[in-house]
Amino acid sequence: MPSQSFMFPELFKSILIRNIEIRNRIVSTGHDTTIPTDGTVNDALIAYHKARAKGGVGLIVAQVTGVHESARYTNHVLMGTDDDCIQGFRKLAETVQKEGAKLFVQLFHPGREMTESLDGTAPIAWAPSVSPSERFHVIPRAITEEMIQEILDGYGKVAKRLEKAGVDGVEIVASHGYLPAQFLNPTVNRREDKWGGSEENRIRFLREAIGKARAATSSKFIVGLRISGDEQYEDGFSKSGTLDTIKHVSSDIDYVSLVDGTSATLGGSVHIVPPMYYEPGYVAPFSARLKEIIDIPVIVTGRINQPHEAEKILKNNAADMCGMTRAMICDPLMPVKAKNGNFDEIRACIGCNQACIGHFHKGHAISCIQYPETGRELEFTNKPKVQKPLKVVVVGGGPGGMKAASVASDRGHQVSLYEADSQLGGQARLAQLLPNRSEFGGIITNLSRELETSGAKINTGVSLNAAKIKQLKPDVVILATGAKPLWPENLSNDGEGQVCDAWQVLKGEVNVGSSVLIHDWKGDWIGMGVAEHLAQNGCKVRLAVNGLFAGESLQSYVRDSNAARLHDLGVKIIPYVRLYGRDEDSVYLQHTVHGAAIIEEEVDTLVLAQGHTPENRLEAELHDDIEKVICIGDCQMPRTCEEAVLEGLRAAYNLA
Ligand SMILES: Cc1cc2nc3c(=O)[nH]c(=O)nc-3n(C[C@H](O)[C@H](O)[C@H](O)COP(=O)(O)OP(=O)(O)OC[C@H]3O[C@@H](n4cnc5c(N)ncnc54)[C@H](O)[C@@H]3O)c2cc1C
Ligand SMILES: Cc1cc2nc3c(=O)[nH]c(=O)nc-3n(C[C@H](O)[C@H](O)[C@H](O)COP(=O)(O)O)c2cc1C
Ligand code: SF4
Known part of the structure; x- marks a missing residue:
């Protein structure tokens, strides 16, 4: 050195x-x-x-x-x-x-x-x-x-x-x-x-x-x-x-x-x-x-x-x-x-x-998505190590699971983390694939390093079900199993026109054709990011947003930079719409205020960016057999890395 x-x-x-x-x-x-x-x-x-x-x-x-x-x-x-x-x-x-x-x-x-x-x-x-x-x-x-x-x-x-x-x-x-x-x-x-x-x-x-x-x-x-x-x-x-x-x-x-x-x-x-x-x-x-x-x-x-x-x-x-x-x-x-x-x-x-x-x-106290202790210095002081270590199993190696496991291990608990995928990171691995957002992957680098130095046991490529978890006989299970894309149940679709979700596009699993309509219900990074990605690849892109404008839930400097790039790429933004249906050629939208129909024709693929649905089956399955099951992050309710990491910190910090 x-x-x-x-x-x-x-x-x-x-x-x-x-x-x-x-x-x-x-x-x-x-x-x-x-x-x-x-x-x-x-x-x-x-x-x-x-x-x-x-x-x-x-x-x-x-x-x-x-x-x-x-x-x-x-x-x-x-x-x-x-x-x-x-x-x-x-x-x-x-x-x-x-x-x-x-x-x-x-x-x-x-x-x-x-x-x-x-x-x-x-x-x-x-x-x-x-x-x-x-x-x-x-x-x-x-x-x-x-x-x-x-x-x-x-x-x-x-x-x-x-x-x-x-x-x-x-x-x-x-x-x-x-x-x-x-x-x-x-x-x-x-x-x-x-x-x-x-x-x-x-x-x-x-x-x-x-x-x-x-x-x-x-x-x-x-x-x-x-x-x-x-x-x-x-x-x-x-x-x-x-x-x-x-x-x-x-x-x-x-x-x-x-x-x-x-x-x-x-x-x-x-x-x-x-x-x-x-x-x-x-x-x-x-x-x-x-x-x-x-x-x-x-x-x-x-x-x-x-x-x-x-x-x-x-x-x-x-x-x-x-x-x-x-x-x-x-x-x-x-x-x-x-x-x-x-x-x-x-x-x-x-x-x-x-x-x-x-x-x-x-108007809230500042913090950091990677280090939620910031701005909460009076809440998270340097707690002494625990007297009686608990056997803690963390299920899921996304941002929430990694933070929970490293803090619990730092505090002296006996911690094992299990991640189904071959790599840690959860959805942050997809987030870093969006255009101009590769640096987001830094959250994985940082949290994995903290996890490694904490001494927690890391098991990748291992998917846990309720039976396996019970065999491990943990004192506490922290569920950080994340979320998956939400597909609207009531989407009227004659089955002829292609529909996929944003994750499939990012993973390169679909050929979307040359004309795409993305329906962005959440107004976060995903709809705008996939629009930019596809427009960069030569697609004609329409971004239909449920909100008043694209990126409505994003921090303004991030949103405005994204909006400028979409403008340069010729992406057409359609605000105030909810998704109604799809047929072979068209996507049917509805104005969110007066309900009028809006029909967008010549759409090869409808891409869904509708938000996520929690992966929380294990919570109910473990309820009667494990005394303490704590759900954190997106498996509790899909939100962002910020909440996942904060909830991981809180869960581990308060374990006694
Ligand atoms: C494209 C995209 C861009 C995003 N951009 C941002 C952004 O810029 N900023 C932001 O804050 N958030 C962003 N998000 C959301 C953010 O990534 C998630 O909110 C966050 O990753 C949730 O963390 P988590 O740990 O709760 O769950 P996840 O990240 O979903 O991790 C859950 C992990 O659990 C594993 N798992 C599930 N079941 C099991 C099992 N039974 N056994 C073992 N392992 C299991 C999964 O494989 C997964 O790795 C984005 C999401 C996507 C998809
Ligand atoms: C939460 C926050 C509040 C800020 N408020 C001020 C401020 O009160 N006065 C100021 O001159 N700059 C302010 N800035 C700008 C910072 O001083 C700094 O110039 C900016 O964060 C860029 O530097 P960095 O890349 O090192 O963060 C603020 C920045 C942040 C992140
Ligand atoms: S920009 Fe993101 S990583 Fe940097 S201090 Fe703010 S919240 Fe933390």
Whole structure:
């Protein structure tokens, strides 16, 4: 095993941000965790960051913190507008610093990017001009001089409170199309007063915000800047504008944190948390350009999910530090594992966006589908090993079964896992076959490795029935037998036209012909993915969806990226339909609202993506003979890997 310094010499060099020494180059960049419930730091948020600080991260930048009452863009955003916030931030700073990391906090105003209010009414959104924001369909109010001054004062007041709390610094959020970025962008800021027009005027708001934070704090307090290099839409603030802006303010700030994207459009927002379709470190070529013109540290972020990716960026002098945010949502111990040379043990983030930003968008505490302990640090503490090991049989080696078996074995139980297939992974093996989703297979790699290192006995190619299970005389059976495709019982079909399900297409079991209609009832990855796969292979594809639009249940950045690709491939999307029938030539659909018939002709194959039906026969068969049978994941009710892994964790964690 090579030494740690040989593997990642740049990553584990300390760095000075002005006067503050940071132990390595790994940054958990600002991310709204939705863990706080009343706008202040709570114990759950402290436990969340403590886990990362303990795991060896160098710098934690805590999530966006409102500088003014009008900055409440969600119900759960942290606020810094009252002295009451100091106590929580103090506890957070002390905790993080005790573990050897440093803590900065983001100073935030969303401007026109308002999504909700405390009482469900539409809040007033302030922006430099009445420039509509396309993504949330907000037509903002032009900000008044008085309001500008109030908000600018807020930057100073909140920075002062944070310094009082013992935080090491603040980061002004001028990224992602939020208020300072709205002032910078001439297509959003159409003012004719001293805040708009010339470049100097458009930078004024940012410059004064920085000035207020500086003036309110001591000379040792850090003031940094987060900015989007490229907002990634036609009217977005461009790379050249960003370089000029940073050049203008670089003598007033201590570091720059570079990202891409904007909240203002669907295409731009994908870059806020780029899904697996983006290359690791794809913003680094621009940070390399930025480094040529400034001499303060540059942090670059965007899909840097593994230490070797970060090492490469640092070695090429493309940045001074690397944001590795989801990498640490997924594996809080990533830095310490990399440092100790235990590289193979790192659970790499797969960019699925499901439980991290996906939860944020639904207003729930963030987590990770591969590591549901994240965001639940107070629930899943390090439990001591069990005194009396139980004989545990896990049936099924999909994500749920693998997690259950590894956690139960780690806790000291005597665990055997049985998988009917020759390989572990369950449905995740099919999920990785969808176009542009091969990285999803990382969940299998990660969970299988955890299973192997746990010491659980793994038996592949063994299908268990009730009799065999009883012969094994287990104390506990964990059923993780998953699900199979659901075929609608009432489908009217004269038997002449070909019908198959999405699994058969992915396994290459059917010749679908040249014209296909996919009926997608679930609105998840499968319908869109099979549509893309078949269209790529030259099929004429119609995607008939039961929902309002394709991918209705997907995290928006994933859905929007998929939708753009389907559009490019010429896939026709038919929304608001349920499947009614099939004959030799046609598929019969029904509008889900008014019930009108919709007939789609010349269909060679109807592909069903109707969701799944649970494989749960064993539960009833074992009920009377085995004292404890626990059903987890899809065999309980078909859902996603997230629930399967979480239920596997809960079942095993609570076994006594
Ligand atoms: C194409 C596709 C794409 C998907 N994409 C995503 C995605 O992007 N994100 C996401 O979160 N979810 C996705 N899902 C859903 C996700 O894969 C499932 O929800 C998840 O795998 C369920 O995990 P599980 O462990 O409960 O069951 P499964 O993954 O179904 O695993 C059950 C295992 O049990 C085995 N088994 C069954 N009976 C026995 C027996 N009697 N003895 C021994 N072994 C047995 C099976 O062979 C199987 O390997 C996708 C599903 C499909 C089909
Ligand atoms: C759940 C979540 C919330 C986020 N909230 C913020 C935020 O409050 N402020 C911010 O500047 N960026 C936010 N981001 C973006 C991250 O800071 C980071 O730029 C992004 O996750 C890409 O980096 P990664 O690929 O290392 O995860 C958020 C990201 C996630 C996953
Ligand atoms: S949920 Fe997916 S994207 Fe988010 S941290 Fe986990 S693996 Fe990464």
